[in-house]
Amino acid sequence: MLRQIGLLAALLLSATCFAQKPAEVSLVSDNDLYTSPTNDQYYTAGIEFIYRYLGTSKNENVAKKITEFKAGMYIYNPQSIQAAELNVHDRPFAGYLFAEVGINTFYKNESLLKVNFQGGVVGPESGAEQVQQGLHDLLGYHTVRGWNYQITTTPALQLNGLYSHKILSNTFKEKVDLHAQLQADAGTIWIGASAGIMARISLKGLLLPMYDSALHGAALNHNREAYKEQRELFIYANPNINYQYFDATIEGSMFNNTSPVTFPLVPFRFNAEAGVKYRKNAWTYTYSFNYRGKELYNNVIQGYYYGSIQLSYLFHK
Numbered sequence: 001m002l003r004q005i006g007l008l009a010a011l012l013l014s015a016t017c018f019a020q021k022p023a024e025v026s027l028v029s030d031n032d033l034y035t036s037p038t039n040d041q042y043y044t045a046g047i048e049f050i051y052r053y054l055g056t057s058k059n060e061n062v063a064k065k066i067t068e069f070k071a072g073m074y075i076y077n078p079q080s081i082q083a084a085e086l087n088v089h090d091r092p093f094a095g096y097l098f099a100e101v102g103i104n105t106f107y108k109n110e111s112l113l114k115v116n117f118q119g120g121v122v123g124p125e126s127g128a129e130q131v132q133q134g135l136h137d138l139l140g141y142h143t144v145r146g147w148n149y150q151i152t153t154t155p156a157l158q159l160n161g162l163y164s165h166k167i168l169s170n171t172f173k174e175k176v177d178l179h180a181q182l183q184a185d186a187g188t189i190w191i192g193a194s195a196g197i198m199a200r201i202s203l204k205g206l207l208l209p210m211y212d213s214a215l216h217g218a219a220l221n222h223n224r225e226a227y228k229e230q231r232e233l234f235i236y237a238n239p240n241i242n243y244q245y246f247d248a249t250i251e252g253s254m255f256n257n258t259s260p261v262t263f264p265l266v267p268f269r270f271n272a273e274a275g276v277k278y279r280k281n282a283w284t285y286t287y288s289f290n291y292r293g294k295e296l297y298n299n300v301i302q303g304y305y306y307g308s309i310q311l312s313y314l315f316h317k
Helices: 002-017 128-139
Strands: 023-031 042-054 062-077 094-107 112-122 154-167 176-187 190-202 232-247 268-280 283-292 304-315
Touching (some): 042 128, 062 128, 154 190
Antiparallel strands (some): 023 042, 042 062, 094 112, 190 232, 232 268, 268 283, 283 304
């Protein structure tokens, strides 16, 4: 599976090399160890390879339209990775392998609409067990036990959307701005919605408009000189309320009841993300701290957190 993930990354990079339009490649790595050397539970690791290219739009209200391709894997564990016995599981083992295509539309009023479609699989075919054990062997960590109780095979078909709208623009501007955000997910793996506020606070210079900012991947520009002129250093925060109706990585497949470990969902949760982004020339660097509220009902599980590191590079033909 490591070879397959590497192949997906190579394909995305090759697409960039042959692209005739401004393009960007990104590598995203999520891990709970990025926040604590002893924290290794629940959403324990993830990796994404992203390729974006800048298109054109005839709509006079649209500043940019960006097409995005993504391939990745998410890995979920109970509190203990040495859970050979069922009574140790406070969350199911699960892996999600997916590919995604989406359209990101950035409007001149700094609103944003993202729509993407995902296809993939949850279950042994995701290869999450082999990837996690391979990483643990490489780093000298404990052997992972309990994957034989993972969520069984579930095909993934997902439609996801995000809408963001700038608010209080006359009160907060230049160094600080606020955006109301609504996100919805529907499919065979997740069904749910989230609503919250995204805030940006500049640490150097003025904030760029959302359609030029790296916050949502809008750094691409038809003007090559813009990469030298546009620099960013800002912190951001996104507290939100999530309502989750279905989660196959916790409840098992909606098509069968053969998963050996499942739990009922806590429907309403508080989630939050806070981070820092730095962009200079063609490079963007990001670190974020992510908190997720209690997701399911049992006497052990609690809210958890993980870190995310992202590196992006812009190409221009």
